[in-house]
Amino acid sequence: MTTFALRTASPAKTRAEAVVVGVLPDGKLAPGAEDVASAYGRKLSGLLATLGVKGGAGEVAKVPTGGTIASPLLVLVGLGPDPDAAAVRRAAGNAxxxxxxxASVALALPADTPELVRAVVEGYRLGGYAFTSYKSKPGTPTTPxxxxxxxxxxxxxxxxxxLGPAQVLVDAVVAARDWVNTPPGDLTPPAFADAIAAAVRSTNKGLDKGATQVKVTVLDEDRLAExxxxxxxxxxxxxxxxxxxxxxxxxxxxAVAHVALVGKGITFDSGGLWIKPAASMATMKxxxxxxxxVVQATLAAARLGLPVRVSAYAALAENMVGEASMRPGDVLTTYDGTTVEVTNTDAEGRLVLADALGRAVEAEPDVVLDIATLTGHMVMALGEKMAGVMGDDDVVATVLAAGAAVGEDAWPMPIPEFMDERIHGSTIADLAQYDGIRWGGGLFAAAFLREFTGGLPWAHLDIAGPTxxxxxxxxxxxAGATGYGVATxxxxxxxRATAGGAAAPAASVPA
Structure with missing residues (x-):
């Protein structure tokens, strides 16, 4: 277990086994490393030139110090032209x-504000993440x-x-990464539900006496049928x-606000009878x-003691091919009584979210957020690094601001009026699940989900790309799971806690 601490010590005098400093494109060391620059003096520019270090983002070089500073190893990481929190986070991850x-590492990166301190801690812990649960010989741990x-x-x-909230948030992202990286045969819907219940028990056990605990209810197939x-x-x-x-x-x-969080939990997606191509199925865990x-954000909120009520819903299913598989042409009835004509069994996420959203609306929250790896269309539109956010303008703006604050890239997308006509295009049911039109599929899916939000303030995050x-x-x-969305x-x-007039711990962690 790695411990983190804050100190005012000189990076040139610390006896940590490695010292990490940032490099700017002008060939100078970044703020925080002034003492190291002084120790090297005029030799520094020649050293950087010899190593080919120009301060670009992603650059890393290791230099034995030979006694120039107290630590035996100097690690140089490029920060790029704008050493903001995002740049510091990336550089710490590379380091x-x-x-x-x-055994010990000193990070002398820009860290003179709470935001930068969080970025250093987040970046270092998440950059060093590795999923080794299935390695027969995981090797010697390399974390200090x-x-x-x-x-x-x-x-x-x-x-x-x-410092403390940053570590709570990183714990949540790491836990989400571990779940997503787990092989789907070992994380079926019942197994995932058990894992969530275990995580809730563990969180509650670690809370201070008198703190609000998280309650969990698991609805099985019999209860879902009822x-x-x-x-x-x-x-x-x-x-x-x-x-x-x-x-x-x-x-x-x-609590000064009540937020409902709804998450798509398809533990493996074969596409059903519209079976996916092999290449598209490889990462469907x-x-x-x-x-x-959704689960990890809720548990972290409890650990931080945020004065916000959270009602969270994780809709878990495995979309497989079997003798009872749903068929194109089937009509199903969702929790709120809406009938839906199924025309594409590989557009299953919106179907499980429809039930979960119906349950969420009954809790009468102030706002509903749903998050899902929902459509390949959003990846085509925005690429693999950015999520799309759709819904009510005010809610979307707040979600985008939250993402920007924690370094998770997202972009607003519309739900055009003509999508309403498309989702009501079924001749035999209330809604069409899919209409076969190739263009705007991510927007169609968002319009479909909106039908189940009960008119409440709402935003939908399509994270199919960056997850x-x-x-x-x-x-x-x-490599692998990023934990995207926990931070946002x-x-x-x-x-919401702050807007409600209550003080809340500063929180940010990328994924």
Whole structure:
């Protein structure tokens, strides 16, 4: 277990086994590393030139110090031209992978504000993340026992208070990453529901005496049938592992707002009878990332004691091919009584979300947020690094602001009026699940979901792109699951707490 601490010590005099400093494009070391620059003096520019370090984002170089400074190893990380929190976060992540087998590391990156301190801690922990649960020989752990953030502001109350929440948030992102990375055969809907219940128990056990605990209810297939959750039942009908709806409630007595969070939890998506091409199916264990984000954001809110009531719904099903699989042409009835004509079994996410949204609306929250790896159309529109956000303008703006504050890229997308005609295009049911028109599929899906929000303030986050990193690690992102969305949801909850007139711990963590 790595511990983090804040100190005012000189990076040139610290005896940590490695010291990390930032480099700017002008060939100078970034703020926080002044003492190291002084120790090297005129030799510094020649050293950087020899190493080819120009301060660009993503650059990393390791230099034995030979006694020039007290630490035996100097790690240089490029910050790019704008060393803001996002740049510091990425650089800290790169440094975490560069420093191996060091018992102690000192981070002398820009860290004179709470935002930058959080970025350093978040970046280093997330950049060093590795999922090794299934490695028969995971190797020697490379994470240091102690990481010290060197900052002249180490004794300032606002900076000190940023350290704890940052670690809570990173814990949540790591937990979400672990769930998404777990092989789908081991994280079926019942197994995922059990894992969520276990996480709730663990969170409650760690809360201070008298703190508000999180309540969890797991609805199995029999209860779903009693309630008329036709979407979840239809999607899960082809799988040997039946669906689940997991409902969490965090209701502090001093709550100043009530937010409902709804997450898509398709533990594996084969496409059903519209079976996916093999290449498209390879990473479909990621299709439950929305549910993972909703659960972990709720548990982190409880750990932080945010004065916001949270009602969370994780809609869990496995979309498989079986003798009972739903068919194109079937008509199902969702929890709120709406009938839906199924025309594409690979557009299953909106069906499970319809039931969960219906349940969420009954809790009468102030606002509803749903998050889902919903459409490939959104990836085509925005790429693999950015989410699309749709819904009521005011809610969308607040969600986008939350994402910007924590370094999760998102972009507003419209729900054009003509989409209403398209989703009502079925001749035999209330709604058409899919209409076969190739263009604007992500907007169609959002318009479909809006039908189940009961007119409440609402926003939909389509995270199909940024939830899974199919390339190599970069910055604070590891290969595989990113944990995208945990940070944005948590920051949104914090903003609601603050807007409601109550003080709340500053919170940000990227994924």
């Amino acid at each position: 975490a992978r560069a420093v191996t087998n060091a 026992a102690e990481v010290v953030v060197l900052t002249p502001a180490a004794r300032r109350a606002d900076v000190v208070s940023a 309630l008329g959750c036709g979407g979840l039942l239809a999607v899960g009908a082809g799988s040997a592992a039946p669906p689940r709806l997991v409902e969490l409630s965090y209701a502090p007595k001093d 990621e299709d439950m990332a929305g549910a993972a984000a 899974f990193n199919k390339g190599g690690p970069a910055g604070h992102l590891a 949801l948590l920051e949104y909850l914090r903003s």
